[in-house]
Amino acid sequence: MWRDAMVIAGRDLRIERRSRVVTNQVLPFALLVIVLFAFALDPDRGVLDRAAAGLFWLAVLFSALLAIQRSFAIEATDEARDGLRLSGLDPAGIFLGKALAVAAQLVVLEVVLTAGIAVLYGSELRGPLLLAATALLATIGLAAAGTIYGVLAAGLRVRETLLPLLVLPVVAPVLLASTRAWEAGLQGVPGEGWSWLRILGVFAVTYVAVGIAAFGTLLEDA
Amino acid sequence: MTSTASRGTRVIGALALVGLVVTVVMGLTLPLTEEQLEYSRLIAIHPAIAWCAYLAFFVTALGSALYLWKSTRAPLWDHVAVASAEVGVVFTALTLVTGSIWGRPTWGVWWVWDARLTTTALMFVLYLGYLAVRRVPAAPDVRATRAAVVGLLAAVVVPINHYTVEWWRTLHQGESLAPGTLDGRFKVAMLVGFLAMTLAYAWLLVHRMRVERLEERLESEGLDLAIAERQAEAVAP
Numbered sequence: 415m416w417r418d419a420m421v422i423a424g425r426d427l428r429i430e431r432r433s434r435v436v437t438n439q440v441l442p443f444a445l446l447v448i449v450l451f452a453f454a455l456d457p458d459r460g461v462l463d464r465a466a467a468g469l470f471w472l473a474v475l476f477s478a479l480l481a482i483q484r485s486f487a488i489e490a491t492d493e494a495r496d497g498l499r500l501s502g503l504d505p506a507g508i509f510l511g512k513a514l515a516v517a518a519q520l521v522v523l524e525v526v527l528t529a530g531i532a533v534l535y536g537s538e539l540r541g542p543l544l545l546a547a548t549a550l551l552a553t554i555g556l557a558a559a560g561t562i563y564g565v566l567a568a569g570l571r572v573r574e575t576l577l578p579l580l581v582l583p584v585v586a587p588v589l590l591a592s593t594r595a596w597e598a599g600l601q602g603v604p605g606e607g608w609s610w611l612r613i614l615g616v617f618a619v620t621y622v623a624v625g626i627a628a629f630g631t632l633l634e635d636a
Numbered sequence: 637m638t639s640t641a642s643r644g645t646r647v648i649g650a651l652a653l654v655g656l657v658v659t660v661v662m663g664l665t666l667p668l669t670e671e672q673l674e675y676s677r678l679i680a681i682h683p684a685i686a687w688c689a690y691l692a693f694f695v696t697a698l699g700s701a702l703y704l705w706k707s708t709r710a711p712l713w714d715h716v717a718v719a720s721a722e723v724g725v726v727f728t729a730l731t732l733v734t735g736s737i738w739g740r741p742t743w744g745v746w747w748v749w750d751a752r753l754t755t756t757a758l759m760f761v762l763y764l765g766y767l768a769v770r771r772v773p774a775a776p777d778v779r780a781t782r783a784a785v786v787g788l789l790a791a792v793v794v795p796i797n798h799y800t801v802e803w804w805r806t807l808h809q810g811e812s813l814a815p816g817t818l819d820g821r822f823k824v825a826m827l828v829g830f831l832a833m834t835l836a837y838a839w840l841l842v843h844r845m846r847v848e849r850l851e852e853r854l855e856s857e858g859l860d861l862a863i864a865e866r867q868a869e870a871v872a873p
Contacts, residue, residue, distance in 0.1 A: 419804055561790070566782060570772050580769070580786070583762040584793050587800035594804075613800050619794060631704070 415510065415626075418503040422504060422511025434479055436519045444477040444523055448530050453559055457535075466537040467596035471589050473527055474520065475556070478585075479578055481519050482560040485512055486568035495568070498633070505630030509561060513625065517557035524549050541604030545596060548607070551614035552592040559584050560622035565632045587617055640846035648839045655832025659684075662825040663846070672840050678738045679822055684829035686731040688837045692724025693763065693790065695841070700787030703780060711852065712845075714780035717787050719844035721763050723837060728760045755798040762790050762797075776852055 430436055451469045454459040462469070463465045489495040498508060528545070533536045539545060567573040591613040598607030641649075663680030699717030702708045735753065736746045747753065770783040 423816050566769070566785065572768075572772060576765075576768055576772070579761070580765045583765065583797075584789075586758055587796055590800050590804060610803075613803065616799075617796060620796065624789065624792065628789075631781065632785060 415504045417605075419510035419514060421503065422508050422512075423514040423518070424589040426485065426512060426515035428580060430515070430519065435484055436523075440477050440480045440484070441526060443480065443552065444473050444527055445530055447476055448527065448534060452534060462535045463537060466531050466535045467600055467604060468589075468593045469535075470527055470596065471552075471593045474524060474552075475582070475585065475589055477527075477606025478516075478520055478556050478560055479581060481516050481523070482564040482581070483574065483577060485516050485561070486564045488574075494634075505633055506626040508633065509565075509625045509629035510528050510622075512564075513554075513561040514558040516561060517553050520553045520557060521549070521553040524553065537600050538602075540602035541599035541607065544599040544604040544607045547611060548592050548599065548614065550597040551575070551611060551618050552588050555588050555614060555618040555621055556585055558618065558625050559588075562625050562628065562632070563619065565629065578606070587613060590591055591617075640850070641766060645839060645842050648842070649834055651831060652835035652839050653830065655835055659825065659829045659832045662821075662828055666821060666825055675738055675741045676822070680825040680829045681833070682731070682734040682738060684833035685727050685734060687830060688833045689724050689727035689731050689756075689759075691834065692720045692727055692837060692841075693759070693794065695720040696724060696763075696766070696787045697791035700784035700791075703784040704788060711776070711780070711849075714776075714784065715845045715848040715852075716841075717784060718767075719786065719841050719848055721766050721770070722844055723840045725760065725763050725767060726840075727833075727837065728756060728763065731756055732760065749804075751798070751802040751804065754801045754804075755794070758797045758801075759794055762793055766790060775832060776855070812870045 448469060451465075451473075452462060454466060489498060528539070532539060560581055563577060563584065567577045567580065570576060591610040595607040595610040595614075598604055598610075663677045666677045666680065696717045699713045699715075700718060703710070703713035703717065732753075735756075739748065739753075740746050766783065766786050769786050770779065772779065772782075774782070811842050
């Protein structure tokens with residue numbers, strides 16, 4: 415399973431390295447979102463600094479949707495999806511591989527966005543350990559849940575509009591928990607933040623397990 | 637078949653109707669309470685509607701699970717799941733509306749970010765997503781499998797959402813049926829409401845399932861008919 419996962423993750427990341435869709439389109443989009451938040455909330459009133467954690471995670475969430483769309487758009491060209499079905503790779507491995515590739519891209523995105531809020535919103539990264547642990551768990555959860563719904567919507571004509579409707583209510587707990595944890599981290603009271611990691615952990619474990627169990631059915635029948 | 641009614645549904649429907657009338661009459665004649673005046677009468681319908689929403693989504697999860705389970709797979713379970721989800725969404729919307737109407741005079745606002753309200757709103761959107769998936773055209777079995785996975789997943793999502801939001805905040809009043817908190821008449825009106833709403837749910841569910849079955853028949857027979865027509869065209873000079 416893990417070997418198959420590495421094969422798929424390697425392939426997805428290689429496609430990304432050659433096509434640079436996430437780096438050249440999704441990443442600038444994410445930065446654009448945090449700039450636009452500054453237009454929406456007047457930067458001079460200190461609102462931005464207080465809301466930084468929430469805005470950061472909203473930007474991550476929106477970008478994650480695009481990354482997931484992209485992850486399955488590459489399966490749509492040249493009948494790649496059928497190739498995947500016929501490849502004999504373990505469906506659980508395919509799931510883990512695709513989720514891993516999405517997660518890797520999200521991590522890069524989060525690093526850049528963190529620099530973005532540090533520079534643009536003046537946020538101080540006071541609890542780096544908490545921030546990193548939160549980001550890691552949240553990313554696993556987002557990538558796993560996103561990949562499950564991504565494959566479900568992949569073959570459909572309405573996928574672009576359907577995916578956000580399916581994914582956003584599902585990942586609402588991630589937004590809530592990671593924002594609270596980051597607020598604590600950014601404000602330098604990491605003690606309050608650690609308890610939120612439990613929810614992120616439960617979420618990540620649940621969706622990774624669901625994905626491993628259900629991905630075969632989704633890839634074959636749906 | 638010209639109607640989706642049968643003797644069974646007529647009986648359920650009649651009972652539901654009588655129950656709802658009794659609920660309304662009882663609800664409107666409840667005494668005024670000191671803190672909430674007229675608004676406490678909403679207790680006759682609001683908890684019952686919310687209960688039906690949860691019941692409906694439970695049935696959707698059950699139908700989805702039975703459809704996905706290979707040895708019990710049958711179109712019936714898909715019909716149960718989709719019919720129940722659709723009725724459930726209506727009841728969830730009504731829960732939110734009646735709750736808002738109640739919240740405005742008691743809390744002073746239409747909406748508060750309390751755990752139960754937030755979970756219910758998320759649940760509403762979640763099942764709108766389910767219905768959207770179900771409505772994407774596809775072969776009946778593909779569509780059913782796809783919907784069943786979403787329907788079953790939703791049963792995982794709702795508790796996680798609830799647990800998270802619960803952590804976040806709690807303001808909603810606790811169990812209304814805790815002993816000694818509620819006057820007898822209110823309790824009776826509430827229980828009659830539960831019964832009537834559950835019957836109404838069952839009635840809607842059965843009718844919606846039958847409509848779903850008819851729609852599927854229309855689809856497949858329409859296709860057969862079209863194929864036969866094309867074949868006839870090909871034969872004709």
